[in-house]
Amino acid sequence: MIKKDRKFVIGKPPFIRRADSGIVNTKNIMYNFLLSLIPIIVFAWYINGLKPFLNNEIQTFKMIYPLAFVLCAALSSYLIEALYYLLVLKEEACFKKAWDNYAVIPGVLLSMILPLTCPIWVLLIGVIFAIVVVKMLFGGFSYNIFNPALLAYIFVMLAFYDVIMDNSMVDIEILSSATPLTELKALIKKDLSIREIVLNDGGLVKMFLYSQGRSIAESSPILCLISYLFLSFRKAIDYKVPLLYLLVIFIFSYSVAYFLNIDSPLIFSLFNLLNGGVIFASVFMITEPVTSPRNYIAKYIYIIFIAVFTLFLRFIGDLPDGVATAVLFMNMLAPSLDTLTAHLAVDNKKYKKIIYLIIMFCVISLFVAYTIMKLLGE
């Protein structure tokens, strides 16, 4: 018989956990993630709204639009997920459950990668698609295969392209420069020089600091790098992941520029790094833990292939948005990469890992060689 006065609590081992004390638990990781997005949003609002307003170029409504965009997306994604829990899953504590499953994150990310000329009703359609179809229908927080913000971005751009590009919600004069990436094809055919393109845009240093681009994510590479330092210091992301991605992009574009005799391979590689949201995607999209594989070897394969596909789609395909498609393609392959490497990764024999490295190197060089051959032949 067990007396009631000295009853101890039963638990499962281990009885001490790292998540109990400190910053390395899921809630704090996600909150740090949201916190590190705030400087980018504020800076993009300043460049696209506050500065022209202080120079008396636009009116109050158009000044507030970038901030209102993000806040509207955040609020609507939270409400839509709570409504889904209430109506479809018949869950009574729907608001608490939506907050615990981090419903705000896909909405904020989607509003940061859509162009700022997008009207609010298109954004709402995108948020409904992201939350209901991409996140909840697959099972909720840790069961989604695709990144909700990226898949909703591609859906909205395909379905509403004319409406987004042709809108006068934000003044077209400010955002009228065509993205430098659309001039990439002409560059490779040697009609233009890379130095001229960079100088037209204000120089390399200016491209590094800020760009009055179409969306909030592309507005400032240096703030993304500061967020990267903050997040890796607080152990919310792995610091090796963005470095590996940027390194492979640099090497790929450098070798393509070298073999095609473009006048400055170094500026070409930096140009590819600093445009198109590559740095934003490397810090916030590829390090997303739910959609990437769990094994460490599979993670490295995943990152290398995203880098290869990004540049492959940019140079050979006609897409300026190689990053989104490449990430979504590898998201699809992530679970299979997981199980493949889990069966193979347990051996203590080091020569197997060296063989895999050599195979990866050969595959990447095949891609690079094919790109160069195709571009030389045009």
Next chain:
Amino acid sequence: MNLNQVYIALKNTKLKLISLLNKEIRKNSLEEYVKIRLMKDAYPVGYERYLINDICKKYDFKYPSDIHVCVFNVYTIYSIFEAIELGKPMIERMVSFNGDGIENTIDVYLKIGTNLKELNEKINKFVNKEEGMYLIAGGPMTGESLQADLYAIGKTDSNFMFLNLKEKYQSEACMGCGRCNLFCPVSLTPILILDAYKRKDKDEIKKLNIERCVNCGICSYVCPSRLELTSTMKLAKKQIMKRGKYDQKR
């Protein structure tokens, strides 16, 4: 039976012990047979499989006796010495009491079979907090929690811990960070084994090499979502041992 070599594995921070043992070995001129190996001061270094991997450099075996190796604990060797040289059976041993739930954290030399509750009432006082207390037989990473202290101390119990709970928490869903795979000492992926166990997929559990698990508890320790990975690994091992039936009665 002849012994070729005896290795004593010590952590490399215990300098006084190392010099004492070296002196004893030299005094009895046993340097060819008894050697000291220093291990790093990290957590799962004391496990049998890890010690054999590191000291004897052998990796492919199922049981240590396959490669003619025996691994013993210090207290086991001491009890063997007492039994053979002094003719004394094991009737008393040293037990330590730890944790922040009691006032005095002490080591006690007591007879086997002592009642834990009466002993605690005589030599210690509880420091109670609101959330409750764990009573753990063993260490904090691999021990078992007891429901009440009506317990007779056996000959293999070397440590009891009284830990106060910090807060009542719930496991969240897996975030997919991969820390369980990064910190596992034998490079397993506990989260895939957890998923296969939930699906009752025996073939997948066998393919994921679960027999290498040493039950160290590191995967649950580092998990940010507080998943119960270590206890699931034990249950999954049991599941593939049983042929056909899947019975888990609570």
